[in-house]
Amino acid sequence: MDGSPSRRRHASGFTFTLRLRPSSLGVGTSRPATRLEATGTAPGPVDRRPGGSIATPRSSGDPTRVGVLLLNLGGPETGKDVEGFLYNLFADPDIIRLPPLLSPLQSLVALLISKRRAPKSREAYDSIGGGSPILQYTRAQADLMVSSLEDRHGIVARAYIGMRYWYPFTEEALDEIRRDGINALVVLPMYPQFSISTSGSSLRVLQEEFAKRSDLYGPHRMFHTVIPSWYDRPGYVRSVANLIRLELDSFTPEEIEEGTSESQPVPRHVLFSAHGVPASYIDAGDPYRDQIEDCVERIRALLPGEEDGVKVHLSFQSRVGPVEWLRPYTDDVLPSLGEQGVKNLVVVPISFVSEHIETLEEIDIEYRELALESGITNWRRTPALNTDASFIDEIADMVAEALNGPSQSITEACVANNVDNLALESVSSHMEISSAGVGGVGYDDALAGRARLRRVTRCHQGPIHGDSNDGLRHGEE
Incomplete structure (x- = not known):
């Protein structure tokens, strides 16, 4: 270089x-279609x-x-x-x-x-x-x-x-x-x-x-x-839906029973957590939000519906800075779901096709801890597509x-x-x-602070229920 x-x-x-x-996009290689x-x-x-x-x-x-x-x-x-x-x-x-x-x-x-x-x-x-x-x-x-x-x-x-x-x-x-x-x-x-x-x-x-x-x-x-x-490619949509179905099917009868109550009749929930962007980008014509919403609807159509015990949600993660970002924020939605009595949750990193800091750290550590703290006891996360055939x-x-x-x-x-x-x-x-895909850089400072405090506390109190199976050692920094 x-x-x-x-x-x-x-x-x-x-x-x-x-x-x-x-200064503009008036130069380049535009040409008639061939x-x-x-x-x-x-x-x-x-x-x-x-x-x-x-x-x-x-x-x-x-x-x-x-x-x-x-x-x-x-x-x-x-x-x-x-x-x-x-x-x-x-x-x-x-x-x-x-x-x-x-x-x-x-x-x-x-x-x-x-x-x-x-x-x-x-x-x-x-x-x-x-x-x-x-x-x-x-x-x-x-x-x-x-x-x-x-x-x-x-x-x-x-x-x-x-x-x-x-x-x-x-x-x-x-x-x-x-x-x-x-x-x-x-x-x-x-x-x-x-x-x-x-x-x-x-x-x-x-x-x-x-x-x-x-x-x-x-x-x-x-x-x-x-x-x-x-x-909107059918093959892509099917690939994501298949990964979600595997996680939905992994909930045991006991977990289904735990997640069903008078206040929460739907036992299994799916949260699509998409990377956020500043809201002003959307106002300026960025097609991202429309494409995310369309994508989620296409995947939803291939999943069981509420009548089959599955409810779908959409949120946006990784905001940073003082400006308004796309809502609802993932770190607001997780406590809200807990308040609604949700126990069984599958989180889907819908913006990402390979594992990286925002799936492995922000979702798997920060958001998982927030979910468990909020009463969501049975956490699942679909893997990114990675090398799915x-x-x-x-x-x-x-x-x-x-x-x-x-x-x-x-x-x-x-x-x-x-x-x-x-x-x-x-x-x-x-x-x-716009953190544009950089968890650990762009995630909310307040959320990160709460997570660090929880990890220090658990270092002295022992692991949370359910942590032993995922290989995360919350007390080790």
């Missing part, structure tokens, strides 16, 4: 540079390794080399990485928004916040083993997807991983893509629902790089297409369809999802912080 302002990242020691961004046709046959021998030749483009005798770029948040792999990761996170204007007059101070603000938050965040990562597993899961998903693409569709492709805030960065993935001679690229954000602060931020990086280097990434050198969101096949199917359907450029995807609304104007006169 070079040292230009738009590509500078903090790695070790703090040097910071103002990141220069285009098809990226892929087939399992090629002139001459077919290279069966990822990245091998799979087809002959209609306009050229050169073989097509297919690449799939998986975009994700990234995370620190060790405690030493935490501060640098936080700096990169808060240096992103899509994550922390300053009033226009203060925007030149973005890097300085990021430096101060990352230094202040690093010790607390490092403790959170220590509680799940010292680092984030998100890269490991993304690599496994990429490898399995490539195999599924070849087995199910006869498409030989190479997968690349572009993380937004830690290694391997998106720019590094682009360097690999260029070196490998990829000329048909599918861009797949690993966020089912589109948000300006997640998929939008990752796509901005690509848009900037493509705009700066049209000689390398222009349509005459490389066709590309984006899958901006996929929350049906999910892997679904993303392979998505890629295959994207290769054979009308393409959507990065700029077109940004415009269609209102990303430019936040690029062109400040949505608030206050600084807004």
